[in-house]
Amino acid sequence: MCRLAVLCLLLITHGRCLADDTHGSGGWQQFERRVRDGEMSLADGRAQISHWAEALEQLYDSERFGRRIFFPLRGHGVPSIGGKNGEGYQPGGYEFLGGNRHKGHPAQDIFIRDRNQDGLDDRTGRPAEVLALADGVVLSVFEEWAPDEAHRHIRGGNYVWIYHPALEIFSYYAHLQDIRVGLGENVRGGSLIAALGRTGTNAYPARSPTHLHFMLLRARDMTPIDAYPLFAASP
Ligand SMILES: [Zn+2]
Numbered sequence: 005m006c007r008l009a010v011l012c013l014l015l016i017t018h019g020r021c022l023a024d025d026t027h028g029s030g031g032w033q034q035f036e037r038r039v040r041d042g043e044m045s046l047a048d049g050r051a052q053i054s055h056w057a058e059a060l061e062q063l064y065d066s067e068r069f070g071r072r073i074f075f076p077l078r079g080h081g082v083p084s085i086g087g088k089n090g091e092g093y094q095p096g097g098y099e100f101l102g103g104n105r106h107k108g109h110p111a112q113d114i115f116i117r118d119r120n121q122d123g124l125d126d127r128t129g130r131p132a133e134v135l136a137l138a139d140g141v142v143l144s145v146f147e148e149w150a151p152d153e154a155h156r157h158i159r160g161g162n163y164v165w166i167y168h169p170a171l172e173i174f175s176y177y178a179h180l181q182d183i184r185v186g187l188g189e190n191v192r193g194g195s196l197i198a199a200l201g202r203t204g205t206n207a208y209p210a211r212s213p214t215h216l217h218f219m220l221l222r223a224r225d226m227t228p229i230d231a232y233p234l235f236a237a238s239p
Pocket of ligand 1: 113216217218
């Protein structure tokens with residue numbers, strides 16, 4: 005039985021399997037999108053967060069995933085994080101269940117040098133490479149963003165969510181282009197997941213410097229974690 009089918013057995017809620025990606029109606033990705041699009045009540049959302057935390061813990065053997073963390077933009081490090089000493093992290097008022105309309109900025113923005121805003125790193129003439137924070141499993145991929153009426157409101161643009169079983173956290177990478185990983189894929193820490201782009205409501209317009217929006221959430225309750233001290237402490 006495949007892993008998703010096992011998770012399916014674990015997660016029958018409202019008479020429907022939440023984990024089965026292959027049948028189109030469920031999966032963590034579906035949950036995340038319903039939250040993003042404001043289609044879930046707070047009560048349902050809270051119940052589902054608990055379900056998912058338990059189910060993912062049972063599904064993925066944390067012993068098989070490393071704990072080592074990697075900076076999520078190749079060739080960059082702490083100095084590329086916006087603001088001083090990680091002050092860009094503003095978790096006040098943030099609620100995962102607020103979806104696309106959430107408050108605060110519970111994330112770090114990691115900037116590349118891109119003066120003409122063509123999305124290419126001026127130092128290399130190539131797109132910057134976005135890397136997985138740590139060993140994990142890709143649980144959501146969105147790569148349909150466009151600056152048109154139907155899509156421009158999606159703040160993250162093209163984005164990826166990865167679950168890290170050994171760390172019990174989710175990482176979220178926004179404003180991507182050319183996503184190189186697929187749903188359900190196991191990734192190694194430090195491996196390529198996408199090229200950095202300028203997708204997303206506020207990342208697309210010319211006023212925005214090209215950057216990766218990088219967020220960590222604790223799986224247990226989807227509260228934010230500041231990545232800055234983790235990166236500042238890692239060699
Ligand atoms: Zn941001």
